[in-house]
Amino acid sequence: MSTQPFIVAVDWGTSSFRLWLLSVDGVVLAEHRSHEGMSEVAGRGFETVLESHLSALLAPSHLPVIICGMAGSRQGWVEAGYLSTPADVTDIGGHATLVPGATRQIAIVPGLAVRSVNEPDVMRGEETQLLGAHLEMPQGRRYCMPGTHSKWVTMDGALVTGFETHMTGEMFAAANAKTILVHSTGGEGPVDARDPAFLNGVRDGWTRPEKTSHHLFSIRAGQLLHGTGPDESRARLSGLLIGLELSGAGVRGGEEISLVASGALQRLYHAALTECGAKLRDIDADVAVRRGLMEAWRSHAAKTGDRKRA
Amino acid sequence: MSTQPFIVAVDWGTSSFRLWLLSVDGVVLAEHRSHEGMSEVAGRGFETVLESHLSALLAPSHLPVIICGMAGSRQGWVEAGYLSTPADVTDIGGHATLVPGATRQIAIVPGLAVRSVNEPDVMRGEETQLLGAHLEMPQGRRYCMPGTHSKWVTMDGALVTGFETHMTGEMFAAANAKTILVHSTGGEGPVDARDPAFLNGVRDGWTRPEKTSHHLFSIRAGQLLHGTGPDESRARLSGLLIGLELSGAGVRGGEEISLVASGALQRLYHAALTECGAKLRDIDADVAVRRGLMEAWRSHAAKTGDRKRA
Numbered sequence: 001m002s003t004q005p006f007i008v009a010v011d012w013g014t015s016s017f018r019l020w021l022l023s024v025d026g027v028v029l030a031e032h033r034s035h036e037g038m039s040e041v042a043g044r045g046f047e048t049v050l051e052s053h054l055s056a057l058l059a060p061s062h063l064p065v066i067i068c069g070m071a072g073s074r075q076g077w078v079e080a081g082y083l084s085t086p087a088d089v090t091d092i093g094g095h096a097t098l099v100p101g102a103t104r105q106i107a108i109v110p111g112l113a114v115r116s117v118n119e120p121d122v123m124r125g126e127e128t129q130l131l132g133a134h135l136e137m138p139q140g141r142r143y144c145m146p147g148t149h150s151k152w153v154t155m156d157g158a159l160v161t162g163f164e165t166h167m168t169g170e171m172f173a174a175a176n177a178k179t180i181l182v183h184s185t186g187g188e189g190p191v192d193a194r195d196p197a198f199l200n201g202v203r204d205g206w207t208r209p210e211k212t213s214h215h216l217f218s219i220r221a222g223q224l225l226h227g228t229g230p231d232e233s234r235a236r237l238s239g240l241l242i243g244l245e246l247s248g249a250g251v252r253g254g255e256e257i258s259l260v261a262s263g264a265l266q267r268l269y270h271a272a273l274t275e276c277g278a279k280l281r282d283i284d285a286d287v288a289v290r291r292g293l294m295e296a297w298r299s300h301a302a303k304t305g306d307r308k309r310a
Numbered sequence: 311m312s313t314q315p316f317i318v319a320v321d322w323g324t325s326s327f328r329l330w331l332l333s334v335d336g337v338v339l340a341e342h343r344s345h346e347g348m349s350e351v352a353g354r355g356f357e358t359v360l361e362s363h364l365s366a367l368l369a370p371s372h373l374p375v376i377i378c379g380m381a382g383s384r385q386g387w388v389e390a391g392y393l394s395t396p397a398d399v400t401d402i403g404g405h406a407t408l409v410p411g412a413t414r415q416i417a418i419v420p421g422l423a424v425r426s427v428n429e430p431d432v433m434r435g436e437e438t439q440l441l442g443a444h445l446e447m448p449q450g451r452r453y454c455m456p457g458t459h460s461k462w463v464t465m466d467g468a469l470v471t472g473f474e475t476h477m478t479g480e481m482f483a484a485a486n487a488k489t490i491l492v493h494s495t496g497g498e499g500p501v502d503a504r505d506p507a508f509l510n511g512v513r514d515g516w517t518r519p520e521k522t523s524h525h526l527f528s529i530r531a532g533q534l535l536h537g538t539g540p541d542e543s544r545a546r547l548s549g550l551l552i553g554l555e556l557s558g559a560g561v562r563g564g565e566e567i568s569l570v571a572s573g574a575l576q577r578l579y580h581a582a583l584t585e586c587g588a589k590l591r592d593i594d595a596d597v598a599v600r601r602g603l604m605e606a607w608r609s610h611a612a613k614t615g616d617r618k619r620a
Binding site: 074113114164165171174175180211212214217225241245248 | 424431477478480481489522523524525528530534535551554557
């Protein structure tokens with residue numbers, strides 16, 4: 001196994017920055033995480049921020065960089081466009097956009113778009129995670145990628161036939177901190193995936209999604225009438241909104257789903273999907289995005305090489 | 311018709327204050343509206359604020375005051391408790407709480423509570439509006455009272471057999487201003503009840519409530535991919551959340567519903583309920599709350615008189 005740096009892989013989101021120095025075998029030689037997301041970086045300049053991390057790592061100046069995430073959006077560094085579904089997920093690297101005028105080779109992966117008139121959808125960053133997840137477990141047909149904006153993807157082999165975003169994480173954050181529910185949930189703190197209030201919330205949201213806005217208010221009433229505490233209230237709020245998502249995604253008992261997640265979110269969605277009887281394949285989200293970035297770089301380099309030879 | 315002031319009627323909510331000087335026939339002799347809601351007033355003192363309005367109106371010091379709304383909550387002026395469902399709505403006046411030590415007679419109406427273990431609920435202020443609406447149209451069995459926290463009430467004669475709150479207005483405000491959707495909706499501005507985007511949103515929310523958190527994100531994607539403008543985006547957001555509420559309330563075509571509302575909200579809910587095929591009886595919310603306050607005062611005074619005679 002090589003310990004020589006081969007590529008710099010970056011997942012650059014709206015509010016987070018993650019960088020890995022990878023060997024040719026995909027071994028993580030170094031990792032940087034920060035809150036220098038797109039919205040924070042815009043003023044200072046993307047290249048400045050990236051190069052400051054690379055110089056701290058003593059990364060050689062010839063080392064190329066592959067980036068996925070919101071850095072490729074219109075408000076980001078360089079707009080990297082979208083591939084329209086149905087799209088072969090292994091094509092994303094070949095359609096990466098080179099950052100013009102940079103001191104090293106820097107390529108940004110495109111997002112995916114559902115260009116439907118009535119229910120359009122977009123993803124940016126998750127397509128790379130999806131590529132990695134597909135390579136980890138090629139037999140998957142349904143992928144759940146939870147987050148601020150959870151993605152549900154249907155695949156036929158490497159072909160992304162469609163996907164849907166559910167803004168569960170953001171609805172949770174808004175309801176938890178910006179509505180009357182803040183008085184009941186306390187607004188802060190983790191949710192325990194084993195809390196019965198979480199699992200009951202999942203079940204109520206999944207089986208009676210139409211009651212969501214009533215069930216949410218009932219959390220407040222439970223505090224007023226029964227003295228329900230903040231941990232239980234927050235767990236129920238989280239469960240209700242994840243349950244709504246699982247209902248909207250059409251999750252049925254016995255269904256096989258590939259869950260691409262890590263950390264606290266992985267625990268919550270694993271518990272929620274299990275509560276609904278799904279059969280899960282777990283794929284670590286960090287592993288998936290690194291593998292996706294590496295593979296995207298390889299396709300990009302191969303295509304560039306082809307072009308040079310032609 | 312008398313033009314002598316008989317009673318001061320006040321609807322004192324979390325963020326609003328409305329006061330009417332009424333004659334014995336319920337004629338409005340004067341009206342004050344302000345933003346001195348409970349959360350703003352708490353520091354200055356409820357009596358100070360009330361008396362400043364009354365002295366501006368030259369209201370005689372013997373004139374009694376009847377109040378409904380959040381002023382009767384634990385965080386309000388004097389806690390006025392809740393009547394538990396099933397509850398006779400004409401009983402609320404008889405259970406009003408007198409403010410102790412005030413310079414004039416001031417009574418606060420209790421709220422209503424559903425003391426269920428799994429789906430508790432509360433209202434405070436709307437019970438008075440409901441009383442007025444019931445007196446206006448006693449034949450109603452289902453009442454829709456839209457707002458920040460919309461109330462759906464089932465009645466059997468004057469008996470409130472149950473109710474459900476849907477926090478539609480607050481979810482709209484949070485999604486519209488505190489999530490990524492603000493970039494699509496512009497965050498401000500009215501929604502036109504005749505906008506096809508509103509009515510399509512209502513229909514989508516009503517028929518596919520489980521897709522709500524996906525449909526919300528799709529508003530953002532519509533802006534990115536199709537250039538959908540802020541008015542259309544905001545109208546769809548409003549329609550989707552009202553449609554979710556109508557689905558949760560179990561609205562069916564042909565059903566008779568008493569809509570207690572006024573202003574912009576009345577137009578939106580009237581259009582939404584009509585879109586779903588409901589048969590509407592319209593009751594003006596301002597008329598209803600004034601009539602409810604007057605009736606609550608009469609019951610309160612009658613009971614106090616009985617007690618004095620006993």
